[in-house]
Amino acid sequence: MGRLVVVSNRIAPPDDKKASAGGLAVGVLGALKATGGLWFGWSGEIGNEDQPLQKVTRGNITWASFNLSEKDHEEYYSQFSNAVLWPAFHYRLDLVKFQREAWEGYSRVNALLADKLLPLIKEDDILWIHDYHLLPFASELRKRGVNNRIGFFLHIPFPTPEIFNALPPHEELLEQLCDYDLLGFQTDSDRVSFLDSLSSKTRVATREGKSHTAWGKTFRTEVYPIGIEPEEIEKQASGPLPPKLAQLKNELKNVKNIFSVERLDYSKGLPERFLAFEALLEKYPEHHGKIRYTQIAPTSRGEVQAYQDIRHQLETEAGRINGRYGQLGWTPLYYLNQHFDRKILMQVFRYADVGLVTPLRDGMNLVAKEYVAAQDPADPGVLVLSQFAGAANELTSALLVNPYDRDDVANALDRALKMSLTERISRHSEMMKVIRENDIDRWQARFIADLKQISPRTVESNLQKKVATFPKLA
Ligand code: GDG
Numbered sequence: 218m219g220r221l222v223v224v225s226n227r228i229a230p231p232d233d234k235k236a237s238a239g240g241l242a243v244g245v246l247g248a249l250k251a252t253g254g255l256w257f258g259w260s261g262e263i264g265n266e267d268q269p270l271q272k273v274t275r276g277n278i279t280w281a282s283f284n285l286s287e288k289d290h291e292e293y294y295s296q297f298s299n300a301v302l303w304p305a306f307h308y309r310l311d312l313v314k315f316q317r318e319a320w321e322g323y324s325r326v327n328a329l330l331a332d333k334l335l336p337l338i339k340e341d342d343i344l345w346i347h348d349y350h351l352l353p354f355a356s357e358l359r360k361r362g363v364n365n366r367i368g369f370f371l372h373i374p375f376p377t378p379e380i381f382n383a384l385p386p387h388e389e390l391l392e393q394l395c396d397y398d399l400l401g402f403q404t405d406s407d408r409v410s411f412l413d414s415l416s417s418k419t420r421v422a423t424r425e426g427k428s429h430t431a432w433g434k435t436f437r438t439e440v441y442p443i444g445i446e447p448e449e450i451e452k453q454a455s456g457p458l459p460p461k462l463a464q465l466k467n468e469l470k471n472v473k474n475i476f477s478v479e480r481l482d483y484s485k486g487l488p489e490r491f492l493a494f495e496a497l498l499e500k501y502p503e504h505h506g507k508i509r510y511t512q513i514a515p516t517s518r519g520e521v522q523a524y525q526d527i528r529h530q531l532e533t534e535a536g537r538i539n540g541r542y543g544q545l546g547w548t549p550l551y552y553l554n555q556h557f558d559r560k561i562l563m564q565v566f567r568y569a570d571v572g573l574v575t576p577l578r579d580g581m582n583l584v585a586k587e588y589v590a591a592q593d594p595a596d597p598g599v600l601v602l603s604q605f606a607g608a609a610n611e612l613t614s615a616l617l618v619n620p621y622d623r624d625d626v627a628n629a630l631d632r633a634l635k636m637s638l639t640e641r642i643s644r645h646s647e648m649m650k651v652i653r654e655n656d657i658d659r660w661q662a663r664f665i666a667d668l669k670q671i672s673p674r675t676v677e678s679n680l681q682k683k684v685a686t687f688p689k690l691a
Contacts, residue, residue, distance in 0.1 A: 219341030221254035221665065224334065226294070226350040228258035230273055230280045241347065241372070243446055246278070248345070248661040253277030255342075257334055263290050270333065283333055285326070292322020294350070299518050302349045305384055306373045307484040307578040312523050313384075320386050324353060331357035338363060343668055346397070348372045356393035364674040368399040368664060370441065373580040374607070375407040378414040391415050395434040398671045401441045401664055403580045403607040408438050437671065441664050442611060443581050444656040447590040447649070454563040454591035462561065466568050473634050475510040476569030478562055479576075479584055480517035481554065483527045486577040486603065486620040487514060491534045491550070493575070493626035498542045498549060500624070501631050506547045508634065510573070511565075515556035528554065566591035566598075571633045575603040575620040582606040585615070589648045597645035599633035601626065611655060614647040 229242040249256060256278065260271060264284035273280045285294070296319035304312035331354065338344070338358075344367040346354050355367045381387055391414060394400060402408040415421050415431055422430045428437050458466060475494070479485045494510050514531065518524045535552040542549050557565075566572065572588030585600060585608040592598055602608065602615035609617055616629040 219252075219339055219343065221249055221252045222334075222338060222342045222344045223249060223254065223256045223347070224330070224344065224351060224354065225256070225258045225347040226298070227261055228256050228280055228282050230260075230282065231275045231278075241443075244443065244657040244661040245345075245347075247658055248665050249278045250276075251662075251665075255279045255281060255337060257281045257330075257337070259294075260284055263287050266329070281337065283330075289322060289326050289329070292319045293326035295518070295520050297323035298350045299521050300523070301384065302352075303373070303484075304523070305380060306349060306376055308374075308376055308380055309483065310380060310383055312483065314522075315385055317385075327351060327353045328357050330354065331361055334358070335361050335363070338365060340365070343665070344368070345370070345664065345668065352390050353393040355396040359396045366398050366668055366671050366673055367396075368401065368668040369394070369397040370401040370664060371407065371580070372403070372443070374404075374578055375402060375411045375414075377410045378417045381410070381414040382417060387414070388418055391418055392432055392434075395431050395436055397436055398674070399664075399668050400436060400438045402438070403440070403442055404610050405440050407580070407607075408440055412438065437667070439664075439667055441660055442607060442655055443583070443660050444652065444658075445583055445586045445590060446657050447586075447652050450563055450587055450590040453560045454567040455593070456560070456564070458564055459561070462564060469509065469568075471507075473504075473508045473570045474568065475508060475571040475573050475630065475634075476565060476588075477511075477573045477584070478513040478557070479574075481514040481524065481528055481531070482517060483523055484576055484578050485514075486575045487512065487527065488530050488534055489577065489620050489623065490573060490575050490626070491531065491538060491552075493620075493623040493630070494550060494573075495538050495542070496623040496627035497630045498538075500627055504631070504634065505542070505549075506544060508549065509551065510549060511551040511553070511569075513553045513555065513557055513562070516554060563587065563591045567593060570598045571630060572598060572600045573630070574600065574606065574608075575618060575626060576606050577603070577620055579603070579606040579608070582608045585612060586652050589615075589645065590652055592645055594642070594645060594649070596638065597641050599636050599641055599644065600648070601629045601633055611651045612648050614644040 223245050245256065260282035262284045266284055266286045268284060270281045270283055300314040301319060342365055344365055346367060346369045348371065358367065412421065419431050427439055531552060535550050538550050539548055566588045574582060574585040576582055585602050585606060589600055600615040602612055602617055603620045604617045616633055618626045618629045620626060
């Protein structure tokens with residue numbers, strides 16, 4: 218079996234100082250170490266695109282990255298990926314800023330990346346492509362004669378046809394996705410939404426449940442809920458606290474802590490969460506002076522207007538709530554628009570009595586899983602989790618809430634703050650069982666094993682597909 222070639226928008230090059238990176242990077246590295254291979258993606262730098270690839274090799278893995286020009290970065294990344302696909306896939310058509318130039322830029326960059334990767338691909342390599350920035354990538358490779366097995370994993374939700382089909386190039390995107398051999402989703406409802414969108418545009422023949430043919434192209438669909446590294450998180454969370462954190466923990470020993478961290482993103486439901494916390498203070502005055510909610514939200518995609526708007530909104534709301542309910546010596550809500558060290562976050566998770574994770578829509582949400590894994594099993598905190606996070610399918614022992622209903626979230630917070638130790642332990646151990654079973658290694662191993670099972674395409678099969686194309690629906 219050949220190497221694994223991973224393609225993601227951004228790559229995480231080897232950097233010893235950031236050895237404790239989480240999520241996707243851990244999963245991808247685990248898969249790459251097993252077979253050896255290549256990780257290809259944008260360097261994160263704006264610059265001259267024509268420069269040769271920047272390559273770093275450590276052991277059996279090579280990282281190859283490139284710069285993007287200002288125009289390509291703007292159209293492919295800021296506009297089409299983050300101001301069209303991201304809001305639409307998170308059910309926010311109101312925030313979609315579609316422009317034809319952005320779609321052209323997105324298509325142009327996918328083609329450019331295919332040109333750059335092509336000379337590096339060997340005949341028996343298998344390719345694993347990640348996320349919404351690269352929906353047309355397999356299609357570009359197929360046009361260049363690549364018959365290797367190519368899998369795709371979507372980290373974010375796939376919307377229902379009513380939403381997806383509102384995207385002007387929806388039909389092109391669907392047809393391009395069918396050029397992958399394996400399409401992986403976080404949940405079964407994402408998988409079904411994709412198939413529903415496809416069926417609304419063309420005839421889809423399905424065999425054995427998950428093998429499909431549409432537009433003469435054959436591919437599989439499957440569900441791979443992404444996980445975390447629970448042992449590593451437990452180790453980080455239970456390590457000795459740095460002096461500043463130890464002092465803070467001591468100062469807060471008589472206060473119940475509600476805690477959360479996420480990228481500052483409108484999909485995470487932060488303004489709604491602030492209002493739910495306000496409802497808790499309004500409905501349950503017995504908590505006044507005895508609780509503290511800390512929300513960490515580092516800026517992300519700050520160049521996109523919708524992200525600037527939500528930042529202003531949160532600053533206003535935090536000030537308003539503290540102005541209304543704060544007392545001399547008690548500030549109920551701490552909002553920190555800053556990035557924190559990963560190990561510190563895991564340690565703060567451990568002493569938080571409640572993890573509050575209420576996205577309006579989320580592919581999976583790793584913070585929810587990290588919060589649970591960081592707890593002390595003998596005295597765990599309680600997870601309050603949105604029913605609209607992919608993680609809610611697995612973490613059914615969390616207190617599941619509707620993030621649009623501030624009273625529902627406030628009641629769950631009150632319940633979490635008052636929950637008995639016995640109930641906390643039982644809920645925590647049920648969630649840990651799922652988190653351990655479906656960890657990040659299992660996620661990547663299942664995906665790669667399924668991709669390897671698929672027979673490689675041949676030149677003939679690609680030709681036959683052109684002849685056997687099903688007619689499109691009128
Ligand atoms: C996408 C999908 C899916 C956050 N703030 C800081 C920080 N983080 C870390 C968290 C967690 C990660 O970032 C965020 O992962 P999520 O899964 O919660 O959310 P997205 O970034 O939106 O990720 C999502 C995921 O892809 C994987 O498939 O679950 O649905 O949207 O690990 O801890 N880390 C550090 N400082 C921070 O301030 N160090």
